[in-house]
Amino acid sequence: MDALGNLLLGFSVALTPINLFWCFTGVVLGTVVGVLPGLGPAATIAMLLPLTLKMDHTTAIIALAGIFYGARYGGSTTSILLNIPGESSSVVTCLDGYQMARNGRAGPALGISAIASFVAGTVGVLGLMLIAPPLARFALRFAPPEYFALMVLGLAMVVFLAGESMVKAMLAMFVGLWLATIGTDLFTGESRFTFGQAKLLGGVDFIAATVGVFAIAEVLVNLESKGGAELFKLAKGWKNLLPTLQDIKDCRFAFLNGSVIGFFIGALPGAGATVASFLSYGLEKAVSKHPEKFGTGVIEGVAAPEGANNADASGALVPLLTLGIPGGNTTAILLGGLILWGYKPGPLLIQEHPELFWGLVASMYIGNVMLLILNLPLVPLFAQILRLPYYVLYPLILGISIVGVYSVNNSLFDVWVMGLFGLLGFLMRKLDFPAAALILGMVLGDGLERALRQSLMMSQGDLTILFARPISGTLLFVAAAILVLPAVRKVRSWRVAAIEREG
Amino acid sequence: MACDKGNLAAGVVLAAFGVYVILVAVRLPYVSEVGPGPGFFPLWLGIGLVLFAGTLMFASVTSSTNETKSESQSWRMTMRSLSGWVAVMVAIALLGTIGFVLSFIFLTVFLIVALERRPVLLAVGVGIALAVVFQLIFVIALDVSLPKAVWGF
Amino acid sequence: MNPKAILSAVTLAAIVAVCPGFAWSQEFKPSKQIEAVVHTGPGGGSDLLARAIAEMLLKEKLIQQRMQVVNKPGGGPAVAMSYLAEKKGETHTIGFFTGVWVTNPLTTAEANVTVKDLTPIVRLVLEPAVIAVKADSPYKTVKDFVEAAKKSPNQLRQSGGSVTSRDNLMRLLIQKATGVQWTFISFPSGGERLSNLLGGHVQMMVIEPQEAGEQIRAGNLRVIASLTEKRLAALPNVPTIKEQGIDIPLIPQARGVLAPPAVPRDVVQYWEGVFDRFAKSSSWHQYLEQNQFEDGYLKGPPLGKFFDELTVQMREVLKEAGAKVVR
Numbered sequence: 001m002d003a004l005g006n007l008l009l010g011f012s013v014a015l016t017p018i019n020l021f022w023c024f025t026g027v028v029l030g031t032v033v034g035v036l037p038g039l040g041p042a043a044t045i046a047m048l049l050p051l052t053l054k055m056d057h058t059t060a061i062i063a064l065a066g067i068f069y070g071a072r073y074g075g076s077t078t079s080i081l082l083n084i085p086g087e088s089s090s091v092v093t094c095l096d097g098y099q100m101a102r103n104g105r106a107g108p109a110l111g112i113s114a115i116a117s118f119v120a121g122t123v124g125v126l127g128l129m130l131i132a133p134p135l136a137r138f139a140l141r142f143a144p145p146e147y148f149a150l151m152v153l154g155l156a157m158v159v160f161l162a163g164e165s166m167v168k169a170m171l172a173m174f175v176g177l178w179l180a181t182i183g184t185d186l187f188t189g190e191s192r193f194t195f196g197q198a199k200l201l202g203g204v205d206f207i208a209a210t211v212g213v214f215a216i217a218e219v220l221v222n223l224e225s226k227g228g229a230e231l232f233k234l235a236k237g238w239k240n241l242l243p244t245l246q247d248i249k250d251c252r253f254a255f256l257n258g259s260v261i262g263f264f265i266g267a268l269p270g271a272g273a274t275v276a277s278f279l280s281y282g283l284e285k286a287v288s289k290h291p292e293k294f295g296t297g298v299i300e301g302v303a304a305p306e307g308a309n310n311a312d313a314s315g316a317l318v319p320l321l322t323l324g325i326p327g328g329n330t331t332a333i334l335l336g337g338l339i340l341w342g343y344k345p346g347p348l349l350i351q352e353h354p355e356l357f358w359g360l361v362a363s364m365y366i367g368n369v370m371l372l373i374l375n376l377p378l379v380p381l382f383a384q385i386l387r388l389p390y391y392v393l394y395p396l397i398l399g400i401s402i403v404g405v406y407s408v409n410n411s412l413f414d415v416w417v418m419g420l421f422g423l424l425g426f427l428m429r430k431l432d433f434p435a436a437a438l439i440l441g442m443v444l445g446d447g448l449e450r451a452l453r454q455s456l457m458m459s460q461g462d463l464t465i466l467f468a469r470p471i472s473g474t475l476l477f478v479a480a481a482i483l484v485l486p487a488v489r490k491v492r493s494w495r496v497a498a499i500e501r502e503g
Numbered sequence: 504m505a506c507d508k509g510n511l512a513a514g515v516v517l518a519a520f521g522v523y524v525i526l527v528a529v530r531l532p533y534v535s536e537v538g539p540g541p542g543f544f545p546l547w548l549g550i551g552l553v554l555f556a557g558t559l560m561f562a563s564v565t566s567s568t569n570e571t572k573s574e575s576q577s578w579r580m581t582m583r584s585l586s587g588w589v590a591v592m593v594a595i596a597l598l599g600t601i602g603f604v605l606s607f608i609f610l611t612v613f614l615i616v617a618l619e620r621r622p623v624l625l626a627v628g629v630g631i632a633l634a635v636v637f638q639l640i641f642v643i644a645l646d647v648s649l650p651k652a653v654w655g656f
Numbered sequence: 657m658n659p660k661a662i663l664s665a666v667t668l669a670a671i672v673a674v675c676p677g678f679a680w681s682q683e684f685k686p687s688k689q690i691e692a693v694v695h696t697g698p699g700g701g702s703d704l705l706a707r708a709i710a711e712m713l714l715k716e717k718l719i720q721q722r723m724q725v726v727n728k729p730g731g732g733p734a735v736a737m738s739y740l741a742e743k744k745g746e747t748h749t750i751g752f753f754t755g756v757w758v759t760n761p762l763t764t765a766e767a768n769v770t771v772k773d774l775t776p777i778v779r780l781v782l783e784p785a786v787i788a789v790k791a792d793s794p795y796k797t798v799k800d801f802v803e804a805a806k807k808s809p810n811q812l813r814q815s816g817g818s819v820t821s822r823d824n825l826m827r828l829l830i831q832k833a834t835g836v837q838w839t840f841i842s843f844p845s846g847g848e849r850l851s852n853l854l855g856g857h858v859q860m861m862v863i864e865p866q867e868a869g870e871q872i873r874a875g876n877l878r879v880i881a882s883l884t885e886k887r888l889a890a891l892p893n894v895p896t897i898k899e900q901g902i903d904i905p906l907i908p909q910a911r912g913v914l915a916p917p918a919v920p921r922d923v924v925q926y927w928e929g930v931f932d933r934f935a936k937s938s939s940w941h942q943y944l945e946q947n948q949f950e951d952g953y954l955k956g957p958p959l960g961k962f963f964d965e966l967t968v969q970m971r972e973v974l975k976e977a978g979a980k981v982v983r
Contacts, residue, residue, distance in 0.1 A: 036640075039647060043727070046698035047646075050711040140855035144841070167562065171517055171555045178524060178548050184731050185541040187842045189763045189820050189979060190531060191731075192541055198738050198766045201731020216591065223587040223618055224580040269847040323854070324870050325847040332699035332847075339866075339946065340708065346870020391619050392629050395611040398591060399637055403603070407647045410726060412599055419592050426584060431509050449544045450844070457538040457841045458857065460810060 003130060010358030014366055019059050023363045026063035027371050030070020034077075037084050037211060038404030041071040042330045049337055057341045058356050062363040064337060068330055069121060069313040069364065072273070073371045076113040076306050081106060081385055082397050084215040084404070089273035089309035091210050091443075092281045095436055096294060096301030098218075103297045106383045107241030112299050113306045114375035115248065116255055120307030121368040123259035124266075124314025128321075129361050133350075136322040139267045144454035145466045147271065149475035151448040154275055156479040157282030158437050159486060160291065166486075169437040172428065176441020179204050180449070187453060199413045208405045209442060212418040213435050215401045217425025219394050241380040243299065251303040254284050258307020265308075266315020269327040273312040274443050277305035286482065295436070314364070321357055323347055507563040514560035521552030583618055590614065602652030604634045684922045686721045686748055693751040695736035697729045705781075705911060706752045712939045718930050721748075732760040732818075734767035741769040743916040747923045750777065751914045755907070758963060759820050759970045765982045771967070775919045776959045778931040779912035781944070782952030784888060785822065787881045787897075788868050789860045790853060798830075798881045798900045801860060805836040812838040813858040815849040820979055822907050823862040825970075826883060828977045829904040830897075853877070865890060866948040890948055905969060910952055910962075928955055 013019065033044045045064050052060035075087035080097035093113065100109040127135070158173045159166075182193045183203035194200040258280045265276035284304035285294045294301050319325040324345035326332040338345045343353065350357045388396070405418045428435055459465035467473045528549055531542030594610040611630035615621045638656065641647045649656075692710060694702040703725060710723035728736040733756050740751045753771065761770045787798065795801040805812050816823030824840050831837055841858060843849045846867060853861050854876055865888060871877040881897045882888050883906055897904065913931060915924065934940055935953045944951055954962060974981050 036645075039645060042698040046703060046707060046725070049707055053711070140851055143852060143855060143857035167555050167558050171552065171559065174548055174552050174555065175517075175520075178545065178552075181545050181548070184764065184818075186818050186844055187538070188532070188535050188541050189818060190541045191764060191766055192531065192545065193527065194766055196766055198731060198734045198768070201734045201764065201766060202729055216588075220584040220588055223584045223614075269851050270843075270845060319847065319851065323851070325851050326699075326845075327847055329697055329699045332845075333704070336699060336704040340704075342946070344870045344873075347874035347876060348870065391615045391621055391625075392633070394614055395607070395629060395633055398610060398614075399607055399633055402595070402598075402607070403637055403641055403647070403649060406598075406603075406649065407641065409728065409730075410648060411728075412595070412650065415595050415598065419588075419595050422591065423588050426588065427513075430581070431513050433513070453538050453543075454841050454843070457839055458813060460839070461538065 006354060006358045007129065007362060009354065010360075010362030013058055013355050013359030014062070014362035018056070019062055019359070019363060020366070022055070022059050022063040023066050023367050024370055026066020027070035027073075027367045028374065030067035030072075031074040031371065031374065033067065034071030034074025034090075035086055036074075036404060037078055037086050037400060038207060038407040040087060040330075040408075041067050042333055045330060045333045045337070049333070049340060052337060053340070057343070058359045060337065060341060061334070061356060061360050062367075064334060065317070065360060065364065066367050068334070069310060069367065070371060072121075072306075072310045072313050073114065073117045073375055075309070076117075076302070077110065077382055078400070080109045080113065080302070081382060082215060082393075082400070083218045084397065084401055085207070085210050087273075087309075088206055088210070089277050089312070090306075091214075091274060091439055092277040092305035092436075093302055094214050095281070096296075096298050098214075099295065099297035100299065100302065101386065105240075105297065105299075106386055107379055108243040108247055108299060109302050110379040110382060111241075111243040111376060112247060112251060112303050114372055114379065115243065116251065116258055116303040116307035117310040117375075118368050118372040119255045120259040120262055120311040121314065121371070122365065124263045124311040125361060125364040125368065127263045127311075128314045128317055128364070132318045132322050135264075135267050136318050139269075139319060141471065142268055143469075144451045144458060145469050145472040146475065147268075147447060148451035148455050148466060149472035149479070150265075150268075150271065150275070150279075151444045151451055153475050153479040153482075154278055154282070154444045155440065155448065156482040157278060157285075158440055159482055160282050160285040160294070164432065168431075168433045172433045172435070172437035173441040176438040176443075177445040177448070179209065179438075179442050180445025186450060199411070203446075204417060204442075205405075205408060205411075205414045206442060207408050208414040208417040209421045210439055211401045211405050212421025213425035213428070213438060215397055216418060216422025217429055217435070219397050220422060220426040221429050222390070222394065241383060242376070247299050251300050253287065254280075254300040254303035255307055257283050258304045259311045262308035262311030263315040266312035266327065267318040269319055269325055271447070272328055272443075273309040273316075275447070276308040276312045278440060278443065280304040280308035295434075317360075320345065321349060321360075324349065507566060510563035511560055514556045514563060518553050518556035518560065521549045521556055524549030524552060587614065587618060590617075598650040600652060602654070602656050603649040604638065604656045605652065606650075607634050607637070684747065684920070684926045686719065686926075688721060688748055690719070690721055690723045691749040692723050692725050693728055693736050693740055693749065694725060695729060695733040695754075695757070697727050700729070702752050702754060702911070703727060708943060709752075709780075709934075712937070712943065713930070713934060715939060716934065716937045718934055718937075731764065731767060733757045734760060734764060734769075737761075737767065737769040737774070740914065740916045741773055745918045745920070746916050747919060749916055750927065751916075752911065753914050754911050755822065755909045755966070756820075757914075758966050759974065762967070762971055762974055762981055762983050763820050763979050770983070771914065771963050773917055775915040775917060775924060776963060777913040777915055777924065777927045777955065778935075779910050779952050779954040779959055779962065780931070780935065781911040782950040783864055783909040783911065784948070784950055785826070785862050785883045785909065786865050786868060786879045786888070786891065786894065787860060787883065788853070788863050788871075788877045788879050790856060791876055791878045793859060793878070795860070795880060796878070797895075798897060798902060801880065802830075802834050802836050805838045809837045810839050812860070814838060814840050815843055815852045815858040815861045816840060817844070817849075818842055819977065820974060822909055825907055825973050825977065826862055826904075829907075829973065830902060832976065833902050833904050864948070869948065884950075888948070905973075907969070907973070908952070908966075910966075912952070912954075912959075931955070 033039055045067055075090035076093045078084040078086045079090040079093040080101050083094050083098040085091040097109045158169055184191050184201050261280045262276045265271050281304050284300050285291045316327045316331050319327050320331045326335045405414050528542045528545035532540035533542045534540050590613040594606040597606040608630035612626040615626035616623050692706045694706045696702045706725045713719045728739045743749045758771055761767045789795045852858050868877055879894045882894050883897055
């Protein structure tokens, strides 16, 4: 088979000592960068570009890609242990991951995160190897109506994040959508809700808002209970510090779900890993036998989004390497790197430089294995952080939050934003408004409005474009089904209750 | 379960907020020559907010409250958290002038001494230790700049 | 004359004579890390350019201190520009500007810092643009596209950046010159603009030749006009828009370096000297070629004039575009 031959070529490149060394360095650096909130792989890769000029180009891309997908492994650590999202795409992991830590299952959460990342990462590389060109061509069929339908599908997931009160979830989501409108309108250049502040022209910084709503609010909520017991119970014994075989069995579908959704969304330029992790989480909850337990510490709720954000990294490489189109910030830098090294990224890159593509693909298999071997033993180590007395832990969380948020743009304004969102998050917790719905609104609001307006521009104001096109029509139908489902279920249960009463 | 007074208050605040959003949105162009304008989305968001907030207010007024939570107890606890939040904001305000290290130590001391009622010495010790760790990891190892004061940190 | 005054003047002259480097000719040399402000996040156009230039400056030994790129994204260039304006007189900070630094303050009320408030140092690059269509589309010249647009007004679509971006302004100028109309759809990232063109959802886009180069080679795109004065060296068979009979002012996409306000004269001279030598260096010329940029080297009073003329031109074009001009 052609692919197999190419893969062997790739391994012959990837298994040289120098490429192995740089692959290892890249994934370790990526993991570290991913663990720390604020500092992201984009900035790190950009900083290291000059160094790569002295390297062989295949080595360089192996190292930089290692940072890219390695960061997705690390992002879950602070999400699970401290409720601080390490990367934007790890926001969803906070939902169940942190609850698992509170229930004494931090170890299994971290462990399943590493395993799911490994499975999805490997599936992603397989996808990159086998179906990259046809997938890229399929992704080209996604125009604004399809993006709109995808965003609506994502928002329909709010149904699954609702908890007790749908009204409160909707309110939280609407506030999140509103937050996304702050800033300069892309289409007309008008500023919206900027209160005269130049610093709000770019909108509210997502990391600042999420760290505030999750981490800061969490500390504030904990301050309510006076003194007393240790923050978390940490299970004793080595066996309880890693996921059990039952855990892994439970996550079978989550692994598949995360891999497919993540890889596919990653291949769409403009749709980010955060969208992928929300969709994957929502799907997992939709098909679960115990959906009401999501949000209290369900292991599939960690496996699905973590897998998704890893598969997304491989997916993002699809348009980059097959068409020369960068899907997001980090792939834009990788593109810049390729150009700097003298390549011309485009449809002919793989044909003309097979050793670059196949060497990278082979190194990604190796990198994922390295990451699994690195991360699993670190799980018990990281989990020890929870043994710290709460009077050390709270300042630690606050300190990491401030430093992390500040380091994104070197902006004190962002830190203020974080503080304000901390208060908002605290009030939301007290009044039972789901923070996840707020974050969902923020993540999707931008894309939703933009896609809608772009679609209407395409159709000159005709709304039917959204339903007439096959892909977007299907996605909207699924979204409608999701929204209608709980109502149908309720009607059915009333019917059943009525019949029982009569009988 | 949150007490219904809280729900009602939230409903009122959100409804007022929704009205504010609508007021700003109608001042923006609803349609531009390139399709729906910048006012389009916020207007519908504002309407949605008012509708849902109204539902919340209605539900909280008409539902029966049979909770007899000790009001004073919960207020004291909330006050602890809010004072913690104020301390965080003060620390953020100080970042620009006295730098990260000192602001952070202040925050730590406040949390540990005022809220957790532990000895000052412990608080200062923890504060300094953590600040040093942050400096080592972020400033020195990772070349990230933190707010600093005139004395360099 | 007053004997005291003569004595003071002689003393002063003696002091100056004895200490040659003393009063005004003290040359500036950076003594710590240099901050290079860009208005994009990591990976954006300005960011990559700034990093590449920082690297080349070190390589050519034109500066001894490291140049650290500081990302200040937000509101287009607004956050970066107000950050620079706050650093009045700061000698170790520079900023990398693009055309949007001139246009953004014209339409955004909150962006209250203009290029006139900052200190121009040098213009380095002029980025050309071309009009590209899908290779299998029926348009071989701009005339074909215009004819098709005439037949179905507002049915044809162009993908581009925001309404105040060069893409849209060029569209408005062509529309005015030819009397036809087609729709403009904004996409925030270059990747999405290109993927929508390749997917056939829009019919045409204005694109930099370097971005288009590979797609042309692979046979996916066709360039039907170059928006430049002269034909591009890399695309000798592509006629300019003027050659095709549409005479419109060409909006240059310029990139260069600025300094904060009230920076001392010797600092400006230092930077001018550095970039003077830089613009002549071989690594810079190689970089220009790799990225298909045009050498737009300009400094001193002509640079100030360039900004003024560009501002006036942009104001007019924006007004005609129907954008709200606030300055």
